[in-house]
Amino acid sequence: MGDQQLTDGECSGTKVLTMETVNPNVVKMEYAVRGPIVTRAAEIEKELAEGKAKPFETVVKANIGDCHATGQTPITFIRQVVALCTYPQLMQSPMFPEDAKQKAKRILAACNGYSVGSYSASPGIEVIQKDIAAYISRRDGQPCNYSNIFLCTGASEGIKTILKMLMTGKSGSEQAGIMIPVPQYPLYSATLTEYNAYPIHYYLDEEKGWSLEVSELNRALKDAKGKCIPRAICIINPGNPTGQVLSRDNIENIIRFAHKEGLVLLADEVYQHNIYAKGSEFLSFKKVLMEMGPPCSWIELASFMSASKGFMGECGFRGGYCEMVNFQDDVQKCLLKSISVKLCPPILGQIVMDVVTNPPQEGDPSYASFQEEKNTVLKLLAEKARLITDLFNSIEGISCNEVQGAMYAFPRIYLPDKAIIAARNMNQTPDFFYCSHLLEETGICTVPGSGFGQKEGTYHFRITILPPLEEIARVMELFRDFHLRFLNKYK
Amino acid sequence: MGDQQLTDGECSGTKVLTMETVNPNVVKMEYAVRGPIVTRAAEIEKELAEGKAKPFETVVKANIGDCHATGQTPITFIRQVVALCTYPQLMQSPMFPEDAKQKAKRILAACNGYSVGSYSASPGIEVIQKDIAAYISRRDGQPCNYSNIFLCTGASEGIKTILKMLMTGKSGSEQAGIMIPVPQYPLYSATLTEYNAYPIHYYLDEEKGWSLEVSELNRALKDAKGKCIPRAICIINPGNPTGQVLSRDNIENIIRFAHKEGLVLLADEVYQHNIYAKGSEFLSFKKVLMEMGPPCSWIELASFMSASKGFMGECGFRGGYCEMVNFQDDVQKCLLKSISVKLCPPILGQIVMDVVTNPPQEGDPSYASFQEEKNTVLKLLAEKARLITDLFNSIEGISCNEVQGAMYAFPRIYLPDKAIIAARNMNQTPDFFYCSHLLEETGICTVPGSGFGQKEGTYHFRITILPPLEEIARVMELFRDFHLRFLNKYK
Numbered sequence: 001m002g003d004q005q006l007t008d009g010e011c012s013g014t015k016v017l018t019m020e021t022v023n024p025n026v027v028k029m030e031y032a033v034r035g036p037i038v039t040r041a042a043e044i045e046k047e048l049a050e051g052k053a054k055p056f057e058t059v060v061k062a063n064i065g066d067c068h069a070t071g072q073t074p075i076t077f078i079r080q081v082v083a084l085c086t087y088p089q090l091m092q093s094p095m096f097p098e099d100a101k102q103k104a105k106r107i108l109a110a111c112n113g114y115s116v117g118s119y120s121a122s123p124g125i126e127v128i129q130k131d132i133a134a135y136i137s138r139r140d141g142q143p144c145n146y147s148n149i150f151l152c153t154g155a156s157e158g159i160k161t162i163l164k165m166l167m168t169g170k171s172g173s174e175q176a177g178i179m180i181p182v183p184q185y186p187l188y189s190a191t192l193t194e195y196n197a198y199p200i201h202y203y204l205d206e207e208k209g210w211s212l213e214v215s216e217l218n219r220a221l222k223d224a225k226g227k228c229i230p231r232a233i234c235i236i237n238p239g240n241p242t243g244q245v246l247s248r249d250n251i252e253n254i255i256r257f258a259h260k261e262g263l264v265l266l267a268d269e270v271y272q273h274n275i276y277a278k279g280s281e282f283l284s285f286k287k288v289l290m291e292m293g294p295p296c297s298w299i300e301l302a303s304f305m306s307a308s309k310g311f312m313g314e315c316g317f318r319g320g321y322c323e324m325v326n327f328q329d330d331v332q333k334c335l336l337k338s339i340s341v342k343l344c345p346p347i348l349g350q351i352v353m354d355v356v357t358n359p360p361q362e363g364d365p366s367y368a369s370f371q372e373e374k375n376t377v378l379k380l381l382a383e384k385a386r387l388i389t390d391l392f393n394s395i396e397g398i399s400c401n402e403v404q405g406a407m408y409a410f411p412r413i414y415l416p417d418k419a420i421i422a423a424r425n426m427n428q429t430p431d432f433f434y435c436s437h438l439l440e441e442t443g444i445c446t447v448p449g450s451g452f453g454q455k456e457g458t459y460h461f462r463i464t465i466l467p468p469l470e471e472i473a474r475v476m477e478l479f480r481d482f483h484l485r486f487l488n489k490y491k
Numbered sequence: 492m493g494d495q496q497l498t499d500g501e502c503s504g505t506k507v508l509t510m511e512t513v514n515p516n517v518v519k520m521e522y523a524v525r526g527p528i529v530t531r532a533a534e535i536e537k538e539l540a541e542g543k544a545k546p547f548e549t550v551v552k553a554n555i556g557d558c559h560a561t562g563q564t565p566i567t568f569i570r571q572v573v574a575l576c577t578y579p580q581l582m583q584s585p586m587f588p589e590d591a592k593q594k595a596k597r598i599l600a601a602c603n604g605y606s607v608g609s610y611s612a613s614p615g616i617e618v619i620q621k622d623i624a625a626y627i628s629r630r631d632g633q634p635c636n637y638s639n640i641f642l643c644t645g646a647s648e649g650i651k652t653i654l655k656m657l658m659t660g661k662s663g664s665e666q667a668g669i670m671i672p673v674p675q676y677p678l679y680s681a682t683l684t685e686y687n688a689y690p691i692h693y694y695l696d697e698e699k700g701w702s703l704e705v706s707e708l709n710r711a712l713k714d715a716k717g718k719c720i721p722r723a724i725c726i727i728n729p730g731n732p733t734g735q736v737l738s739r740d741n742i743e744n745i746i747r748f749a750h751k752e753g754l755v756l757l758a759d760e761v762y763q764h765n766i767y768a769k770g771s772e773f774l775s776f777k778k779v780l781m782e783m784g785p786p787c788s789w790i791e792l793a794s795f796m797s798a799s800k801g802f803m804g805e806c807g808f809r810g811g812y813c814e815m816v817n818f819q820d821d822v823q824k825c826l827l828k829s830i831s832v833k834l835c836p837p838i839l840g841q842i843v844m845d846v847v848t849n850p851p852q853e854g855d856p857s858y859a860s861f862q863e864e865k866n867t868v869l870k871l872l873a874e875k876a877r878l879i880t881d882l883f884n885s886i887e888g889i890s891c892n893e894v895q896g897a898m899y900a901f902p903r904i905y906l907p908d909k910a911i912i913a914a915r916n917m918n919q920t921p922d923f924f925y926c927s928h929l930l931e932e933t934g935i936c937t938v939p940g941s942g943f944g945q946k947e948g949t950y951h952f953r954i955t956i957l958p959p960l961e962e963i964a965r966v967m968e969l970f971r972d973f974h975l976r977f978l979n980k981y982k
Contacts, residue, residue, distance in 0.1 A: 013789035016722060016755045017822045023658040026829045034613060034831035042612075061603075066610050069603035079578045086839075087574035095584065112552075112560035117805040119557045121533075122525060153644055153809070156833055167514040169687065190832045196660065231507060264507045298504035314608040316838035318644070318809075331508045338517045340525035341681045342647055346837040347807035348577075 029193045031186050032451020037435055038063050041445040056443035060475055062463045063445045065240075065407040067313025070466040075312050075373050077366045078355045081107070082317075082348055085116050099364040107351055116347040122340040124151030124321070125347070128354040132321055135357035139272075140287035148324045150336070151345045151353060154315075155270045155306035158322035160191050162266060162302045165335055166231045167195050177228030179220060179263070181212070183410065183452035183460070185240045198228035203455060206412065209401050210244040214253045221261060232264040233257075235285070238271040238405030241452050241462040243385070245280040245404040251288045255296050265289075265301040270320075273310035276382035277404035286325055301325040307352040309407065311377040319349030381407070384465040384472060391476045397487055407466060410449070413459050413483075419490035431459040437486060442478045520684045522677050523942020528926055529554050532936040547934035551966055553954045554936045556731075556898040558804025561957040566803050566864050568857045569846045572598070573808075573839055576607050590855040598842055607838040613831040615642030615812070616838070619845040623812055626848035630763075631778035639815045641827070642836045642844060645806075646761045646797035649813035651682050653757060653793045656826055657722045658686050668719030670711060670754070672703070674901065674943035674951070676731045689719035694946060697903065700892050701735040705744045712752060723755040724748075729762040729773070729896030732943050732953040734876070736771040736895040742779045746787050756780075756792040761811075764801035767873035768895035777816055792816040798843040800898065802868040810840030872898070875956040875963060882967045888978055898957060901940070904950050904974075910981035922950040928977060933969045 019027065038061075045059050061069060068074065077100060084090050084104035091101055110127040112118035123129065126146070133146035152158035168176045177198040180188045192199045202220035204210040212235070221230060235254060237246045246254075258265050267285040275282050290297050307319030324332055359374075360366040385403035392400035392411045400411035415430050423433035431448040438444050438461075449460030467475055510518065529552075536550050552560060559565065568591060575581050575595035582592055601618040603609035614620065617637070624637035643649035659667045668689040671679045683690045693711040695701040703726070712721060726745060728737045737745075749756045758776040766773050781788050798810030815823055850865075851857040876894035883891035883902045891902035906921050914924030922939040929935050929952075940951030958966055 013786050014753070015817075015819045015822070016753055016791055017656065018819055019821050019825070021659075021722075022822050022825055023656055024660040025658075026656060027825055029829060029832070031828065031832045034834075064610065066603065067608070068606035069609035071604060074606060074608050083574045083578035083581065086577060087570045089586065090574065090581075093584065093586065095580065111807070112557065113562060115559035115565060115807070117558070117565050117803075117807045118560035119555065119806045153837070154834065164685075165508065165514055165517060167516075168512075169515040187832060194655075194829075194832075231512075262505070262507055295504050300507055312608075315610045315834070316602070316606070316608045318835075318837040326506075328506045328509055330510050331506070331513050334510070334513055334518055337522065338520060338685075341520070341522045341678060341685075343525075343645065343806070344809075346644070346809045346840060348839050349837060 025194050025196050029190045030451070031190045032447050033064055033186060035447070035451060037432070037439060037447065038445060040436070041439055044439070044443065054443070055441055056478070059443045059445055060467060060471070061445050062467060062475070063447050065309060065313075065464055065466065066315055067309075067466055068315070070464070071468045072313050072377060072466070074314065075370065077360060077370045077373075078312060078314065078352055081355050082351055085111075085351055086348070088114075097365040099360050099366050103355070107354065111347065116351070118347075120344045120347060120350065122342070122344055123149065123336060124345060124350050128350050131354050131358035132323075136284075136286070136323060140284055140290065142287055142290045144323065148327075148332075150322055150324070150339060151350050152320045152322060153342075153345045153349065154308060154318045155268070155304040155320035155322075156187055157345075158304050158320055159187060159266070159268065161335065161339060162322065163191050163195065163197070164338070165331070166264065167197060168229055168231075171196060173226055173228065175228050177224050177230040179217070179230065179233035181234070181236060181239075183241055183449065183454055184234070185236060185268070186451055188234055189453070198224065200224040200228070200230060201453065204239070204242055204244070206401065206455070206458070209404075210239060210242040212246065212250055212254065214257050217254070217257050230261065230263060232266050234266040234268060236268040237285075238274060238282070240268075240271065240406050241408045241410040241447075243401065243403035243406050243408055243410065245275055245277065245282065248283055248288060251283060251285060252292060255285065255289050255292060255299065259296050259299050265299060267301060267303040269303050270306040270309050271406040272305065273378065274381065274407060275405045276385040277402055280404045282405070286323065289325075298326055300327050302327075305353075307349060307356060310356065311374045312352065312356055313377075314352045317349040317352045318346050319351075319353040320345075321353055380469060381465060384467075384469060385409075387469075387472060388463070388465050388476070391480075395480050395483055397483065403465060407464055408462050409465060410452075410460050410462050413461065415459050416487060416490040419486070422490065431461060434459065434486065435461050438479070438482055441485075442482050444475060444479060444482075516685050516687050520681045521942070522681045523938050524555055524677060526938070526942060528923070528930060528938065529936060531927070532930060535930070535934065545934070546932055547969070550934045550936055551958060551962070552936050553958060553966070554938050556800060556804075556955055556957065557806055558800075558957055559806070561955070562959045563804055563868060563957070565805065566861065568851060568861045568864075569803060569805065569843055571857075572846050573842055576602075576842055577839070579605075588856040590851055590857050594846070598845065602838065607842070609838075611835045611838060611841065613833070613835055614640065614827060615836060615841050619841050622845050622849035623814075627775075627777070627814060631775055631781065633778055633781045635814065639818075639823075641813055641815070641830060642841050643811045643813060644836045644840065645799060645809045646759070646795040646811035646813075647678055648836075649795050649811055650678060650757070650759065652826065652830060653813065654682050654686065654688070655829070656822070657755065658688060659720055659722075662687060664717055664719065666719050668715050668721040670708070670721065670724035672725070672727060672730075674732055674940065674945055675725070676727060676759070677942055679725055680944070689715065691715040691719070691721060692944065695730070695733060695735070697892065697946070697949070700895075701730060701733040703737065703741055703745065705748050708745070708748050721752065721754060723757050725757040725759060726776070727759040728776075729765060731759075731762065731897050732899045732901040732938075734892065734894040734897050734899055734901065736766060736768065736773065739774055739779060742774060742776060743783060746776065746780050746783060746790065750787050750790050756790060758792060758794040760794050761797040761800050762897040763796065764869065765872060765898060766896045767876040768893055771895045773896070777814065789817055791818050793818075796844075798840060798847060801847065802865045803843065803847055804868075805843045808840040808843045809837050810842075810844040811836075812844055871960060872956060875958075875960060876900075878960075878963060879954070879956050879967070882971075886971050886974055888974065894956060898955055899953050900956060901943075901951050901953050904952065906950050907978060907981040910977070913981065922952060925950065925977065926952050929970070929973055932976075933973050935966060935970060
């Protein structure tokens with residue numbers, strides 16, 4: 001960019017912002033899901049387009065849970081409602097079913113000036129908040145008050161909003177401490193770095209299927225004593241990048257821990273539709289804590305959901321919501337004030353969230369096709385989850401826990417010492433070194449385990465289960481060849 | 492909400508988050524555009540709907556620049572392109588013109604998996620970055636490199652992103668100082684409070700049509716000495732809430748000042764299409780500084796644009812962009828890393844921004860209708876700007892500078908001492924007291940001047956020029972009656 005800028009305006013002179021003066025928290029921040037490996041993958045795609053010879057023909061972007069980018073088709077009904085809301089002239093078109101038109105009319109009636117181009121209230125359109133509350137209530141068999149829901153620009157923004165409230169505004173031993181899992185989705189570590197908060201790392205137990213043990217939570221909290229003021233614990237269920245699904249027993253123990261230690265619970269439940277393993281089921285933290293009764297049912301809980309995952313995978317719409325449970329009234333008002341500055345979340349993202357939580361009902365013209373499209377996506381994902389786990393476990397030097405849910409496998413790779421030394425010599429982590437070679441030799445783009453955190457001396461990578469079924473066999477063949485070649489080279 | 496939560500889950504027990512423990516910067520933050528007057532207006536609307544008797548029949552929301560909410564109709568071509576991108580099955584429909592289809596196909600081809608439901612690169616879709624760069628280049632007669640453009644979730648988010656980079660990560664006299672105008676759009680004050688930065692207030696001169704004098708910039712910077720590390724100066728042009736449009740001379744002086752003092756220039760240019768006054772024209776800071784040549788053409792500038800204002804007023808799509816000029820290469824890379832965490836701005840907001848900057852060209856089927864719709868909106872806004880200024884200046888105890896641009900009038904109200912005492916007795920600022928009475932008695936919802944900042948001892952309010960022309964006469968009659976009654980009551 002520097003060179004290009006020079007041609008733009010002969011830019012020169014002393015700069016106000018340099019790497020020495022720019023916000024140091026931003027400098028420190030890392031987000032591996034879009035890190036250097038992904039940047040390199042984009043370069044390789046350009047090189048391929050320019051006709052440069054490579055040992056492969058296409059880049060397989062298995063780094064990010066981006067469903068439509070890897071061939072999943074949008075759910076028709078969602079897109080019909082969005083198109084009708086965007087261009088209401090289509091209400092006359094025979095191309096659209098009656099229930100999509102009714103839904104669009106109902107939402108438009110709740111938009112100021114009957115337009116998706118106007119701002120909504122900052123927590124979202126009231127009708128949509130109510131549809132979400134009804135969904136949560138059906139899901140959990142527990143009441144849900146719509147005024148505790150706020151919509152957001154993807155779940156990420158909701159998570160950042162709640163984390164911001166938890167900050168103390170102080171540093172050193174008075175900074176906020178937030179418990180996050182290792183491995184974790186790096187939004188958490190990046191946001192804590194940006195806010196200058198203290199991450200209290202608790203480790204998931206890979207040997208026990210990435211289970212979350214209360215003894216480990218106690219260990220982590222004890223180690224953080226005197227270093228921060230612990231405020232909250234983040235749980236990702238189903239797990240990202242680990243794919244584990246928590247049992248009721250496990251969830252109850254976490255809730256008791258949070259209650260005993262006076263922590264807010266942050267439940268990242270964006271993969272709640274993505275459950276594949278036999279015997280696994282999704283239980284929300286809200287449902288479990290309400291069923292436990294007082295005093296556990298009194299603890300503060302924020303739960304996050306997204307329009308980007310599940311069966312819809314509408315990442316580009318940036319839809320999501322947060323349910324706040326048991327927060328103090330004036331704190332919740334303070335949060336609502338804080339989100340008013342951004343005005344409102346994207347209206348069309350709100351609409352996608354609405355269709356997901358209030359889909360066509362039995363008897364509606366679109367009911368059958370909606371269900372069929374939804375089930376096809378989820379069935380295929382379950383098949384791919386099983387296939388990928390099995391294939392990884394059939395390869396020497398790899399072990400992979402069952403992908404019970406979510407959209408990723410997080411296999412462990414056992415690297416020879418020579419590879420570890422070669423990586424260190426290049427000032428790279430061994431898993432980065434491995435993923436980098438994997439990309440250059442096969443075109444498969446993954447994320448090194450170090451981007452999520454992992455137990456010292458273990459190495460992993462995250463790969464999505466999203467590529468089309470027919471491509472997965474090919475990709476896994478490519479992968480196996482690479483891996484054995486790599487082991488052989490460094491043995 | 493407290494009561495409702497009790498019925499939800501019998502919530503009780505000690506809370507982790509209270510007003511004592513919640514992030515103090517969030518507690519301090521204020522955003523008057525959606526403050527208590529607006530909350531009260533929403534309550535009044537509900538009361539009216541429930542049949543409660545009021546001295547008026549409807550609430551006039553003149554508090555926020557929300558064009559479609561006040562009756563402006565969307566630009567057809569924008570909505571056609573968005574609908575086609577959302578539901579590509581419409582490519583077959585005769586309801587859509589060929590150029591809208593071509594444009595939608597071109598954008599879809601640049602979306603991963605040919606879907607607006609996939610993520611884009613974090614700075615936005617490359618084709619759209621290029622269209623924006625071409626627009627800027629045509630506008631300014633200066634080169635523009637597309638890699639200096641990043642799209643954002645409304646201009647607000649872009650502004651926050653740049654302000655974040657400018658923070659020092661330190662407090663006390665080492666905190667970042669940012670120069671902001673008084674009066675200003677409260678996004679700036681709210682964000683600086685959130686980030687714990689030091690606002691360096693410079694006053695616009697109401698007597699000289701809200702002009703921006705360099706002597707005042709010098710005064711403000713001098714007063715801030717020892718209190719912070721001055722990093723940047725924000726300019727809003729055309730002005731919000733003041734409606735002034737800066738002359739070339741004025742802009743050159745500001746640039747020289749920023750260069751002399753080593754400040755980054757932040758140019759909030761979201762109203763660049765909204766110029767009404769004879770003799771006024773929009774000149775971007777980029778154009779002027781490039782034409783000035785070195786060393787002024789070397790200074791760091793970030794310019795912001797939005798899909799929410801102008802002739803399109805598509806607030807709900809949350810589209811916007813920032814152009815970074817002359818930033819150091821590694822600083823710009825650091826910024827790109829920081830925005831990667833949020834994944835990407837809403838794709839449909841990006842598409843709106845694309846149509847605005849790359850509209851139908853002469854010879855295209857939609858050219859004439861697009862131009863006509865655009866010109867009709869802008870002509871009407873110019874008429875309303877003139878009408879409202881004239882009407883305010885015809886009322887005793889009010890003075891109002893010419894609305895040269897943007898979407899607001901910011902009249903000064905001369906309040907009798909008795910009104911000021913009555914307000915103080917209720918622990919309200921006199922302008923809040925005034926606007927609150929205005930709302931309760933007429934249904935007109937405005938924002939008190941204290942929400943934007945104003946010279947000590949002066950009182951104002953901000954009112955949008957957006958209501959339909961036929962309504963403005965009625966609203967102004969209501970206003971005049973109220974105002975004279977108010978003066979009479981407190982004389």
